[in-house]
Amino acid sequence: MSRRKRLIRDLARQRALYLIDLAEQEVRRGNVSLSRKYCELALAILRRTRAKIPKYVKRKICKKCHVILIPGLTSVTRIKGFRRSIRIITRCKVCGWVHRLMFRKR
Numbered sequence: 001m002s003r004r005k006r007l008i009r010d011l012a013r014q015r016a017l018y019l020i021d022l023a024e025q026e027v028r029r030g031n032v033s034l035s036r037k038y039c040e041l042a043l044a045i046l047r048r049t050r051a052k053i054p055k056y057v058k059r060k061i062c063k064k065c066h067v068i069l070i071p072g073l074t075s076v077t078r079i080k081g082f083r084r085s086i087r088i089i090t091r092c093k094v095c096g097w098v099h100r101l102m103f104r105k106r
């Protein structure tokens with residue numbers, strides 16, 4: 001990767017993380033539509049530059065309506081199964097989208 005490309009991706013990552021931060025603040029203030037706008041902008045920047053952000057940050061955004069998922073406020077989180085695997089189920093309170101994450105025990 002050229003130096004220029006790396007610089008662009010670095011900037012894109014910083015901007016996306018900043019926008020997601022802002023989106024979280026807006027959702028806490030009750031501004032769901034503004035928060036969604038910030039998220040969509042962040043996702044667009046990431047898509048255009050193909051920059052990567054950590055998985056746990058990406059999981060914070062609802063895949064369907066692009067709202068920041070905050071447990072208790074915009075999402076409900078349940079943990080199921082304890083023996084062989086653990087499933088973390090996140091449901092978006094705004095659109096009802098459900099995300100399941102599974103971890104197997106070794």
Ligand SMILES: [Zn+2]
Pocket residue numbers: 062063064065066067092093094095096097
């Ligand atoms: Zn949603």
